[in-house]
Amino acid sequence: MIRKIEEAGKFFIPEDYMRELMWYEGDNIEVFMDFRNSELVLKKLTPSCIFCDSAGRLVRIGRVCACRRCIERLHIAADGDFLYPI
Numbered sequence: 001m002i003r004k005i006e007e008a009g010k011f012f013i014p015e016d017y018m019r020e021l022m023w024y025e026g027d028n029i030e031v032f033m034d035f036r037n038s039e040l041v042l043k044k045l046t047p048s049c050i051f052c053d054s055a056g057r058l059v060r061i062g063r064v065c066a067c068r069r070c071i072e073r074l075h076i077a078a079d080g081d082f083l084y085p086i
């Protein structure tokens, strides 16, 4: 697929690529040069739990993620509990 670079270096990632990669509007993307191959590389930052920063057992909640452990802690929390920091 060929895309033209627009004003100020903008270009659009094809919607089907976004869907296949599970990239969503608002995700943080790391952009870096591969000088050896003269390529520009886009890499989605590894998602992590919004509460504890863990990268394991994540559940996506809109634009953020929470790990199972935090979800379980929230599930059993009572009014007034203080859960964080862990």
Ligand SMILES: [Zn+2]
Residues within 6 Å of the ligand: 049, 050, 051, 052, 053, 054, 066, 067, 068, 069, 070, 071
């Ligand atoms: Zn967590």
